[in-house]
Amino acid sequence: MLVVIPAWNEEDALPGVLREVRAVCATEQSLSATDVVVVSDGSRDRTAEVARAEGVPVLDLPINLGVGGAMRAGFKYALRHGYDAVVQLDADGQHDPAAIPALLGAAHEHGADVVIGARFAGAGSYEARGPRRAAMRVLARVLSRVTGTRLTDTTSGFKLAGPRAVELFAAEYPAEYLGDTVESLVIAARAGLEIVQVPVAMRPRQGGRPSHSPVHAAIFLGRAVLALVIALSRPSSHTARARLHAAAEVKA
Amino acid sequence: MRGYLTALVVCALTVGTIGYLLRSRRIREKYAASWIALAVAVVTVGAVPSVLTWLATLLGVQTPVNLLFLVSGVVLLIVCVQFSVEISQLEEETRTLAEEIALLRLDLEDVRSQIPQQGAADPDARPSGAPPA
Numbered sequence: 521m522l523v524v525i526p527a528w529n530e531e532d533a534l535p536g537v538l539r540e541v542r543a544v545c546a547t548e549q550s551l552s553a554t555d556v557v558v559v560s561d562g563s564r565d566r567t568a569e570v571a572r573a574e575g576v577p578v579l580d581l582p583i584n585l586g587v588g589g590a591m592r593a594g595f596k597y598a599l600r601h602g603y604d605a606v607v608q609l610d611a612d613g614q615h616d617p618a619a620i621p622a623l624l625g626a627a628h629e630h631g632a633d634v635v636i637g638a639r640f641a642g643a644g645s646y647e648a649r650g651p652r653r654a655a656m657r658v659l660a661r662v663l664s665r666v667t668g669t670r671l672t673d674t675t676s677g678f679k680l681a682g683p684r685a686v687e688l689f690a691a692e693y694p695a696e697y698l699g700d701t702v703e704s705l706v707i708a709a710r711a712g713l714e715i716v717q718v719p720v721a722m723r724p725r726q727g728g729r730p731s732h733s734p735v736h737a738a739i740f741l742g743r744a745v746l747a748l749v750i751a752l753s754r755p756s757s758h759t760a761r762a763r764l765h766a767a768a769e770v771k772a
Numbered sequence: 773m774r775g776y777l778t779a780l781v782v783c784a785l786t787v788g789t790i791g792y793l794l795r796s797r798r799i800r801e802k803y804a805a806s807w808i809a810l811a812v813a814v815v816t817v818g819a820v821p822s823v824l825t826w827l828a829t830l831l832g833v834q835t836p837v838n839l840l841f842l843v844s845g846v847v848l849l850i851v852c853v854q855f856s857v858e859i860s861q862l863e864e865e866t867r868t869l870a871e872e873i874a875l876l877r878l879d880l881e882d883v884r885s886q887i888p889q890q891g892a893a894d895p896d897a898r899p900s901g902a903p904p905a
Contacts, residue, residue, distance in 0.1 A: 559874070577878055577881070577882075578878065579874040579875060579877075579878055580874055580877055580878075581870050581871070581873075581874045582870055582873055582874070583866070583870050585867055585870060585871075589867050589870070589871070592867075592871060593870075593871040593874050593875065596871060596875060597875060597878070600875070695867055
């Protein structure tokens with residue numbers, strides 16, 4: 521398994537996160553064969569050097585592509601090096617690596633291709649308030665319909681992708697706003713992949729606070745709905761599905 | 773008569789610029805066709821304004837100038853949409869290239885780290901093959 525950490529100017533938080541991941545991998549039996557790769561998304565600080573100093577390979581993108589772009593590079597790396605699964609973990613320390621075994625467990629238990637580490641599912645005290653929470657709920661409800669499972673947190677960046685999902689996402693992982701969350705779920709669902717969520721505790725972000733203003737919430741919801749509608753109306757998922765089936769047949 | 777002259781000069785300049793850009797390969801050939809068509813249209817209308825009047829009567833437009841505005845608006849719209857499409861494609865290509873560069877860099881680092889210390893410690897590894905003095 522491969523842990524992909526997309527990082528954009530995270531030289532301060534990154535070493536701590538890397539050490540934490542290493543500590544978790546050392547203690548957990550199920551994570552004994554886990555590697556880590558940092559994707560430096562056009563960082564202008566010493567993110568890449570910091571990661572290399574920790575002995576972690578770095579995919580150093582020459583330009584900033586956004587989380588989606590960084591993750592597709594990570595998925596390509598995983599595919600070319602023959603990893604079965606990819607865990608996406610934020611570099612700001614928001615995601616607790618100790619929850620990775622729970623994601624892995626859910627993938628095995630439900631035969632899921634995509635496992636979301638969800639924030640509002642019972643574990644932890646993370647809460648969005650006010651209009652933003654309402655916007656996220658609407659989004660969660662619609663995406664639960666699309667994916668056929670109950671999802672409470674669709675904008676979580678803490679996710680596990682199984683072999684079929686890695687193959688799909690290495691080819692198609694949108695770089696647009698919310699593309700790495702909302703749209704990627706739609707792409708996965710329409711390619712016939714199984715999606716489940718697992719409750720995880722999130723830690724507060726180091727810097728920057730989510731906005732609670734109704735205007736921002738409305739803009740967020742508007743853009744999310746736009747991304748959703750476009751993703752749903754796209755015909756390309758048929759070709760994605762066909763490609764997956766073809767790939768599966770070749771392997772069989 | 774002076775208005776006619778102005779129109780002719782503008783047309784000549786437009787056509788000349790497009791021709792120059794095409795010849796110096798600053799416009800790629802795949803865009804050339806639409807620009808050449810536009811240049812021809814501009815020249816025709818500029819040189820023989822009665823063509824516009826004739827076209828307007830044919831299409832049922834009462835004021836010929838309005839036909840000109842309509843057509844130029846539509847042409848600009850089409851060009852803008854085409855640019856949006858091309859820019860999106862370019863962004864996707866740039867993204868793919870950036871990803872490949874990052875992957876290649878990492879491969880290169882791996883390969884480099886596998887090569888034993890370049891020659892420095894081992895005189896035989898020098899490309900010249902000359903024995904050390």
